[in-house]
Amino acid sequence: MSTATASRDATRPPPAAPEAAPRARRRDLTPLWLLSPAGLVLVAVTLAPIGFLVLTSFTNYNQRTLFTGAYRGVGLDQYATLLADPAFWASLLRTVLFTAAMVAGSVLLGMGVSHLLTRLGRYWRYTVTIVLIVAWAMPNVASSLVWNWLFQPGYGVLNWMLDELRVFGDTTDLNWAQDPALAYVSIWLLIVWQAVPFIALTLNAAETQVPAEYLESARLDGARECTVYRRITLTFLRPTLLLVTILSVIWDYNVFNQIWLVSRGGPGDATATLGVFTYKTAFVGFRIGQGAAISVVTTLLLLGLTAVYIRNLLRAGEDL
Amino acid sequence: MRSRRRWPVNSIAALFCLVWIFPVYWMVNTAFKARPEVLTPTPHFLPEHPTLDNFVRAVGQEQFLADLRNSVIVVAATVAASIALGIFAAAALSRFRFTGRRTIMVVILAVQMLPGTALLIPMFAMFNSVDLLGTYAALVLADVATVLPFSIWVMRGFFVAIPHEVEEAAQIDGAGPWRILFSVLFPLVAPGVIATSIFAFIAAWNDYLFAYTFMPDESRYTLPVWLASFANPHTGTDFGAQMAASVLFSVPVVVFFLVIQRNLVAGMSAGAVKG
Numbered sequence: 001m002s003t004a005t006a007s008r009d010a011t012r013p014p015p016a017a018p019e020a021a022p023r024a025r026r027r028d029l030t031p032l033w034l035l036s037p038a039g040l041v042l043v044a045v046t047l048a049p050i051g052f053l054v055l056t057s058f059t060n061y062n063q064r065t066l067f068t069g070a071y072r073g074v075g076l077d078q079y080a081t082l083l084a085d086p087a088f089w090a091s092l093l094r095t096v097l098f099t100a101a102m103v104a105g106s107v108l109l110g111m112g113v114s115h116l117l118t119r120l121g122r123y124w125r126y127t128v129t130i131v132l133i134v135a136w137a138m139p140n141v142a143s144s145l146v147w148n149w150l151f152q153p154g155y156g157v158l159n160w161m162l163d164e165l166r167v168f169g170d171t172t173d174l175n176w177a178q179d180p181a182l183a184y185v186s187i188w189l190l191i192v193w194q195a196v197p198f199i200a201l202t203l204n205a206a207e208t209q210v211p212a213e214y215l216e217s218a219r220l221d222g223a224r225e226c227t228v229y230r231r232i233t234l235t236f237l238r239p240t241l242l243l244v245t246i247l248s249v250i251w252d253y254n255v256f257n258q259i260w261l262v263s264r265g266g267p268g269d270a271t272a273t274l275g276v277f278t279y280k281t282a283f284v285g286f287r288i289g290q291g292a293a294i295s296v297v298t299t300l301l302l303l304g305l306t307a308v309y310i311r312n313l314l315r316a317g318e319d320l
Numbered sequence: 321m322r323s324r325r326r327w328p329v330n331s332i333a334a335l336f337c338l339v340w341i342f343p344v345y346w347m348v349n350t351a352f353k354a355r356p357e358v359l360t361p362t363p364h365f366l367p368e369h370p371t372l373d374n375f376v377r378a379v380g381q382e383q384f385l386a387d388l389r390n391s392v393i394v395v396a397a398t399v400a401a402s403i404a405l406g407i408f409a410a411a412a413l414s415r416f417r418f419t420g421r422r423t424i425m426v427v428i429l430a431v432q433m434l435p436g437t438a439l440l441i442p443m444f445a446m447f448n449s450v451d452l453l454g455t456y457a458a459l460v461l462a463d464v465a466t467v468l469p470f471s472i473w474v475m476r477g478f479f480v481a482i483p484h485e486v487e488e489a490a491q492i493d494g495a496g497p498w499r500i501l502f503s504v505l506f507p508l509v510a511p512g513v514i515a516t517s518i519f520a521f522i523a524a525w526n527d528y529l530f531a532y533t534f535m536p537d538e539s540r541y542t543l544p545v546w547l548a549s550f551a552n553p554h555t556g557t558d559f560g561a562q563m564a565a566s567v568l569f570s571v572p573v574v575v576f577f578l579v580i581q582r583n584l585v586a587g588m589s590a591g592a593v594k595g
Contacts, residue, residue, distance in 0.1 A: 028418065030412075030416065030497045030498070031412035031413075031416035031418050031421075032412075032418075033408075034408040034409060034411050034412035034416075034501075035408070035409050035412040035413075035424070037405050037408060037409075038405040038406055038408060038409035038468065038472060039409065039424070041401075041405055041464065041468065042427070042428075042431075042465075042468060042469065044461075045443075045461050045462070045464055045465035045468075046427075046431045046439065046465050046469070047427070048446075049439050049442035049443050049446065049465070050434075050438065050439070050442070051442075052442035052445065052446060053438055053439075053441055053442040056441065056442060056445060061445060065445075066445075066448050069449060113336065116329065116332060116333060116336070119329045120329060120330070120333055121326060121330075124329075124330055124333045124334075127333070127337055128333050128336065128337060129581075130578075131336075131337045131340050131341050132340070133574075133577050133578060133581055134341065134344055134574055134577075134578075135340050135341070135343075135344065136577065137570070137573050137574040137576075137577035137578075138343075138344065138570055138573075138574070139525070139526040139544065139569060139570055139573050140526065140528075141526065141528045141544040141547055141548055141569075142347075142547065142566040142569055142570045143343065144548075145547060145548065145550070145551070145562055145563075145566055146343050146344075146346065146347045146563070146566060147343070148551065148557075149346070149347075149350065149559050149562070149563060150343060150346060152559070154359075155358075155359045155360070155361070155363070155559075157346060157363045160361075160362065160363050172361075193340070193343065196340075250433050253435075254434075254435040254436060256435075256436050256437075256529060257528050257529065261528075261548055274435070275435055275436065275437060278435070278437040278441075279437060279440075282437065282440075282441050282444075283444075283533060288441060288444075288445055291437065291441050292441050292442070294437075295435060295437045295438045295441055296438075298435050298437070298438075299434055299435060299438050302433070302435075306430060306433040309429075309433065310426055310429045310430060310433070313429055314422070314425060314426070314429070
């Protein structure tokens with residue numbers, strides 16, 4: 001039990017004290033009154049839809065239903081269709097690989113930048129922090145559109161730069177969104193660009209808490225910088241690193257806006273990760289029952305990781 | 321001894337800054353260029369004749385004012401509802417212990433880890449059946465579903481930080497729980513409420529998925545959807561105006577981020593502003 005909890009309990013009158021009993025009982029209703037407005041709204045806007053999502057996934061809810069309102073239960077048909085659909089498996093595989101690539105890229109770079117921050121003087125530290133916050137703050141719709149402009153075939157500045165390198169030949173008209181590999185590269189860069197600031201600043205907050213005596217005595221003992229980092233800093237960073245990595249996996253696995261705005265999941269279905277695949281099924285083909293089934297499966301696949309994250313966050317929250 | 325070896329680290333920092341700020345710089349650079357200068361075979365790294373033409377063209381679009389109005393209405397309603405409901409819930413979850421408290425917190429956190437489509441699909445179907453699609457109410461309800469949970473969680477953190485002695489002192493002076501809440505706790509969490517409102521603003525302001533799906537009519541676009549609608553495969557995208565619009569859209573968010581930077585990490589880990 002945390003100290004906050006202990007002192008809280010200490011303020012309570014002992015249950016045996018007769019004069020305190022009615023007061024304690026009266027007080028017990030207060031949290032109910034405080035919670036019920038938000039609670040009712042949350043039930044209406046989150047739990048009810050989630051219940052309906054699961055229900056829908058067992059029905060043939062489709063385009064016609066949107067007009068007639070008629071749909072009927074089809075048991076596990078939607079799930080059977082889904083599991084037999086090679087497009088689903090392809091989408092799942094690409095989601096897993098793409099998530100791994102994005103998480104690896106952003107966490108490794110984030111660790112690097114976090115460490116870099118500890119080595120900088122005040123001026124550069126401040127500058128890097130401001131740059132990080134500005135990049136982080138960019139709304140993802142805006143940054144996706146900026147990306148399209150940076151990578152625009154014909155007049156995009158990135159193609160021009162690649163051209164100037166004179167390594168890849170004439171790259172002026174390179175069409176990033178129309179080539180599967182290039183579409184991945186540009187989306188990967190976009191996600192990593194936006195994710196590094198949060199990871200770097202969070203890790204840096206933890207890294208500045210590493211006791212200086214440990215680092216100094218190791219250096220005095222003649223340990224090399226990378227050994228000091230690996231043996232001491234990383235040991236202290238591990239819990240934060242774990243949280244940041246899990247959170248990155250959850251976010252990158254669920255990413256939608258950036259892919260949709262940069263490539264629409266294309267060319268073909270090349271960049272259609274589960275989010276885009278679900279969206280296209282439910283809102284382009286209006287196979288809503290099928291979309292619901294994909295959404296349920298997508299959620300279940302991540303449930304384990306979500307549970308670990310929530311447990312960690314709750315524990316941290318209780319310790320406040 | 322260490323300061324003599326500063327230059328390699330500093331040059332890495334400089335290189336990093338250059339690369340990381342480049343997309344933002346390029347957005348601003350393009351926004352201030354004259355129209356013919358936007359599309360040049362050799363890009364200009366500074367506008368030759370800086371002009372506000374792109375901004376004028378962006379803002380002068382027929383739908384801009386209507387879409388701005390839509391955004392303001394939806395964001396204001398979302399923030400107001402989330403803070404008003406959330407502050408009481410946050411108080412309950414931090415200053416009281418009761419059965420089910422932990423379960424509620426788990427639900428609050430779990431909801432934020434769901435993929436966007438998990439709420440989008442059922443809400444679309446539900447709103448369709450009660451004819452709410454295309455209305456402000458639909459979008460506000462959807463935004464509240466994502467903003468309220470993290471508002472509760474973030475504000476709870478600010479309540480927890482208040483020492484119990486403060487409450488005890490008021491109790492000894494004879495104040496009841498409601499009196500303590502309104503006259504003692506609320507004033508103390510006011511700065512936290514402001515920070516949370518900013519988080520709520522950013523999340524609602526940036527929402528694209530719900531607005532894009534629930535408000536198909538151009539007159540009901542919110543700003544993110546308006547921004548994305550500049551991309552026109554038929555007539556070619558007016559990149560100058562699009563970048564100018566992106567600057568206008570991003571400025572409030574960037575300013576707010578700089579204002580609340582000290583609270584950013586805590587808010588993010590609760591799912592406040594997604595990447």
